[in-house]
Structure formats: C-alpha cells, structure tokens
Amino acid sequence: MNRRLVLASSVAGAVLVALDGTVLTVAQPSLQRSLGASFTQVQWTSTAYLVAVASLLVFAGRLGDRYGQRRVFALGMLGFGAASAGIALAPDIGWVIGLRVAQGVCGALLQPATLGMLRLAYPPDRLAMPLAVRTSAIGLAAAAGPLLGGALVSGPGWRAVFLLGVVPALVFGAAALAGGARTEGATGPALDLPGSLLLALTLACLVHSLVASGAVRAAGLAVTAMAGAAFVRRERRATDPLVPPGVAGSAPVAAALGVLVAVSAALFGTLFVETYVLQRDLGLPPFQSALRSVPLAVLMVASAPWCPVLLRRVGARWTVGAATALLALGGLVLSRATGTAALGCGFALLGAGFGTVMVAATHVVVRQAEVTAAGVAGGLQQTALNIGPVLGVAAATALMGAGPRTALLVLAAVAVLAVPLARLLPGHGVAWLTRSAEDGVLDGDHASR
Template sequence: MNRRLTLASSVAGAVLVALDGTVLTVAQPSLQRSLGASFAAVQWTSTAYLVAVASLLVFAGRLGDRYGQRRMFALGMLGFGAASAGIALAPDIGWVIGLRIAQGVCGALLQPATLGMLRLAYPPDRLAMPLAVRTSAIGLAAAAGPLLGGALVSGPGWRAVFLLGVIPALAFGVAALVGEARTPVAATPSGRPALDLPGALLLGLTLACLVHSLVAPGAVRAAGPAAAVLAGVAFVRRERRAVDPLLPPGVIGSAPVAAALGLLVAVSAALFGTLFVETYVLQRDLGLDPFQSALRSVPLAVMMVASASWCPVLLRRLGARWTVGAATALLALGGAVLSRATGTVALGCGFALLGAGFGTVMVAATHVVVRQAAVSVAGVAGGLQQTALNVGPVVGVAAATALMGAGARAALLVLAAVAVMAVPLAALLPGRLVGSLTRSAEDGVLGGDHAPR
C-alpha cells in the first residue's frame, strides 16, 4: 500500500475513534431525553463499548498479524461505519446499546491495525514522524469533538453525531479492501501465527471484568476485581504452557516494551482523571458553562499537537529514556498547577503542561512499543498499546471519582503523584536510538511505497 494512503488510513481510523468518544459524551443527555431512557441505560452506551473494545484489542491485533492488517482495518472501518449508521436510526436505547457493542468489536479490529499498518509501511528508524502525525490528529480530534458534538446536538440533533463518521469510515474501509485485493500474494505478511483461542478468551475475560468493575454501578461491579484476578491467573498459566502464546515472549518479555506500556497506562490515567476533576472545578466551582470550560482547555490540545511534532527531534537527540522521563514529570507538574489554578492564565498553563507531557509520552512510548516488535507481531504490539490507552483512562476516571470526596485539590494532587511515580519506568527505555528519526517529510512520511524492514 502506498505510504501516503497508509498514513491517511491510520490517521482516519484513530481520529474516527477519538471523535466518536468525545462527541458521544456531549450527545448523551439529548439521547436520553429523546429515547425516554434511564440514566443507567444511557451510561451503558459508554460502558458496553469500553468492555467490548478493551477485551478484544490484543486478539484483534493477532488476527491482523495472521490475516493482514489492512484486511482487519477494512473490516473494522466498514463495521464501525455501518454500526454508526444503525445507531443514528435506532428506535430505542436497547438498539443503541447493542450497536455500541458492535462498534466496540469493530473498533477493536481497526485500532491495532492503524499501528500495524504503519509498522509494515515504515522502517523502524522512520516510524517516529508518522506516529507524531497520528498523535497530532488525535489531539485535534479530542479538541474539536466537544465543540462539533455540541453544534450537531444543538442543530440537527443527537442522531447527526453518529452520522458524522459514516461516510469517511466506509470510504477508507473500501479503499483498504481495494488495496488489499491489488496486493500481490508475496507482499502479504509471512507466516501464520496460531490464534491461541483459549488464551484470547482468558485475556478478554480478564480485561472485560477489570473494565466493567471500574465503570459499572457499585452493586454490579462487586465481583469484578475477583473475577479479573482469577481469569488473569488462568491466562498467565495458559501462556506459560502454550506453544505459540497470544503474547509472544519477544514482545511482552521486553523490559522497554513493558515499561512503555506501564507509562502509557499511568499518564493516560493521570490525564483523564485530571480532566474529569477539572470539568467539575470549571463548571461547578468557577461557574463556567460547557463552552467556556472547553475554551479553557484548548491549550491542552494545542500543546499536544505541538509536542507530538517535536517529539521525533527529542528522540533523536535525547533518546526515549530522557524524553519520556521529562515529559511524564511535565504532565505531573501540569496536574499540580491545576490543583491551585483559578484564573485564566494559570488554568491555561496547567492545561498546556498536561498537553505537552501527554503528547510527547504518547509518541515516544508508542514508538518504543511498535519499534521493538517484529513485523510479524506488529498487530499484537499495536493491540497492547491500544489496550493501555483504553484501560488507563478508565482507571483514572474511576480513581478521580473515588477521590472527589476528599476535594478537587486533593484529587488532582494524587493524580499528579501517579504520574510522578511512573517517572522511574522511563529508566528502562532505550537511550539514543541508532538511525535518523527525523528525515524529511517527503522521504520519511510521504515517500515511496517500499521500505526495508
């Protein structure tokens, strides 16, 4: 597949999922009123998606390694688009929840593939720049989502929110299928790794129980942690005995990969937990309306885009170890600043520090995970990275909810401490990497179709 189309497809898939999550939050109150649904039922439109996607990401990555990343991407995009159209036409909340589960399954198929395709298209020393482009696009989507969702809900209504991504999803899905059909057999991924269905089932059950226990109502989630531990123990036993385990030792046994995944969980938990608390601070304590609150957080998106752009240069000059360590500390500082901020300038500085830290860590840690993986397991590596970025926010919001009883300031300081405690993990990451990470855009991001791997 042409590198330009590969990068565009990867960005489109990542942006589609990012937009879907942010605009749904804005649309939920209107959806509840329109369908006459209970608050608990509307919450399940988010919970059902999270459980489905988190439980399937790694297995979906393995499917991509076995059957082709573009094929999984195409199926995911086409299914996501079809499910979105179905939700826009849904007659009641039951249909919405069911189709959100379908969206979660399709999202799990396409998310690891967005990284796996980049690993196939670019040699390791040119991966940082396309990853930076992808991260910048996610930052823009996260900033635009609430504003776009608010405009659609206020105008055509909540159903228009779900129609937003239908045409792009179907267009990129069809393009990927056409590209797959035109690919010579010799150019498809070599080898057919075993799927390890028992391992996939146990890992999916572990993650589903973990996520459900964090997002479900109190009475429902009581048995979740115990079930997650039991399924996790069974999964580890299975992996140790499997001839071809779901998580290849070369990926999960790598200290840099494990550290990078841990950092992604920690910083995403700290970021999204902080944003959850700040929403209440801005609207309840400072009396701002949702639009004014969104404007206060714009520096986060701006700095996330900027930091993603300069991260490849930092990786070349400093290496992942120093880059990620400093960026994680920067994110923690942003949380600490917000714990005392009330004025516009102080709030802007706090959000800017959060964005600069998170954007840098996201690009650099993802680069470590994807670069360390061989092409044959790029899907699994992508699935692990996406799992970290799905589980982290759930953990962060759950922790923030529990901490709010002690006050917003205390909650923000604890979340900042979570990021600080993750800084030592950066010592396990590589130093300066061999090879140029910042070749020209024409050569490194938009260059020819073939590259050594």
C-alpha cells in the same frame, strides 16, 4: 505499499474513534430525552463500547498479524461505519446499546491495525514521524469533538453525531480493500483461541469493575484476578501464545505500556476533576469551560512533531521521563489554578507532556516488536490507552470526596509513578536509531512488497 495512503488510513481510523468518543459525551443528554432512557441506560452506551473494545484489542491485533493488517482494518472501518449508521436510525435505547457493542468490536479491529500498518510501511528509523502525525490528528479530534458535537446536537440533533463518521469509514475501508487487502494471505502462527478468550474475559471484567461500584466491583475484580492468572498460565504453556515471547518478555515494551497506563490515567482523571472545578466551583457554563481546556489540545498537537527530534537526540528514556514530569507539573498547577492564565498554563503542560509521551512510548512499543507481531503490539498499546482513562476516572471519582485539590495532587502523583518506568526504555537516541537503521533494511524490503 503506498506509504501516504497507509498514513492517511491510519490517521483516519484513529481520528474516527477519537471523534466518536468525544462527540458521544455531548450527545448523551439529548439522546436520553429523545429515547426516554434512564441515566443507567445512557451510561451503558459508553460502558458497552468500552468493554467490547478493551477486551478484544490484543486478539484483533493478532488477527491482523495473521490475516493482514489492511484486511482487518478494512473490516473494522466498514463495520464501524455500518454500526454508526445503525445507531443513527435506532428506534430505542436497547438498539443503541447493542449497536455500541458492535461498534466496539469493529473499533477493536481497526485500532491495532492503524499501528500495524505503519510498522509494515515505514522502516524503524522513520517510524517516529508518522506516529507524531497520528498523535497530532488525535489531538485535533479531541479539541474539535466537543465543539462539533455541540453544533450537531443543537442543529440536526443527536442522530447526526453518529452519521458524522459513516462516509469516512466507508471511504477508507473501501480504499483499504482496493489497495490490496483482499490479496493478503494467512501467515504466521495459529491463533491461540483459549488464551484469547481468557484475556478478553480478564480485560472485560476489569473495565466493567472499574465503572461499577460496591459488590459488583469487588466480584468483578476477583474474577479479573482469576482470569488473569489463568491467562498467564496458558501463555506459558501455549505453543503459539497470543502475545509472542519477544513482546511479552521485553522490558522496554512493558515499561512503555506501564507509562501509557499511568499518564493516560492521570490525564483523564485530571480532566474529569477539572470539569467539576470549572463548572461547579467556578460557575462557568459548559462552552466556556471547554474553551479553558483548549491549550491542552493545542500543545498536544504542537508537541507531537517535536518528539521524533527528541528521540534522535536524547532517546526514549529521557524524552519520556521529562515529558511525564511535565504532565505531572500540569496537574500540580491546576490543583491551585483559578484564573484564566493559570488554568491555561496547567492545561498546556498537560497537553505538551501527554502528546510527547504518547508518541515516544508508542514508538517504543511498535518499534521493539517484530514485523510479524506489529498487530499485537498495536493492540497492547491501544489496550493501555483504554484501561488508563478508566482507571483515572474511577480514581478521580473515589477521590472527589476529599476535595478537588486532593484529587488533583494524587493524580499528579500517579503521573510521577511513570518516571521510574522511563529508566527501562532505550537510552540515547542516536545509538538506538543507528542500530534500528541497520536492521531496518530488511523491514523496509518487507514493507515494499
């Protein structure tokens, strides 16, 4: 397996999904006017995608483990590109929403595979750096997305936003096929379809409940609880459970996933509140508001490459704990910030903390899983990073009535909740990575086939 091609494909898939989300936000007002859609219909262009992708990520990861990561990645990329082209040509809002569902399904296929391919290609003691490169690329996409989207909407129009990812998706999807995806055979345990359906129902209801309100939210949460309980019962009895016992029963994996949910909720909830602070309270236009948050992306990109060094020297436990505290400090600074310097400092702390946590926690999730469960591990990591932001924005929306400062303080406290979880992560990096290197020979042999 060509490691450079694997890394390039992994980065391309992650960036494509990140760009799609950021540029869509900028394009939505123009899309609404062009298609004569209601505000609720436009909201569903995001909600439909979120529900589809979040509900299928773990199942898609299992598909990659059984049928080959490159094959599932290629299918996801080609489908994502085709759906993007379809949205650009859509005649009405109904087509846009339907194709966003299709795009979500394809996004669910490709996202876990971007991590699963890295786990197969790199030995455990060399996995942190490619994860850091991937995280830095996501940070760049998050920074460039709004600016690129604004330029496209102002020029060719909102349809050009969806054409942006068509060529890269087709190119990397075709490259994955040419690189051997067609020759991968079915291996590993059978698919647990009942468990997959129950988990998909649980996650779909959870995401929809969090973006809904009133009676719909209450009913959705009740269904989520019942479906979740049924899923746990099914997993305990299944011969080949959807989530292997080695992953489901791993305290470090569970802790790392909890950290990812908490920090992503705190980050995206804070960004939601700060958008209102900058534009409504401080009276800044959208472009100037976006410029104030640039330090977040810059520090996210800059901090990610340092994370592997920290993992080697102090381990995941101290790295994640310190970085999470840094992110919480950023929220505290922003709760009082009004000037440009203070705002820049707050956003920089958020970026440095989140970039480091994302690499370190993802490294724990992917590294702890066996090679045969790399896709499931990637699916769980992506699920955490999809659920967290929805939770954070829902919490921020509910807290805004108490004022932005109160909302930011509560969101900073959410980040602090992740610090105790960090105590369950692997300790000193040198000892852990030495053990990883010892069993990495076998993994390296597997990856070279």
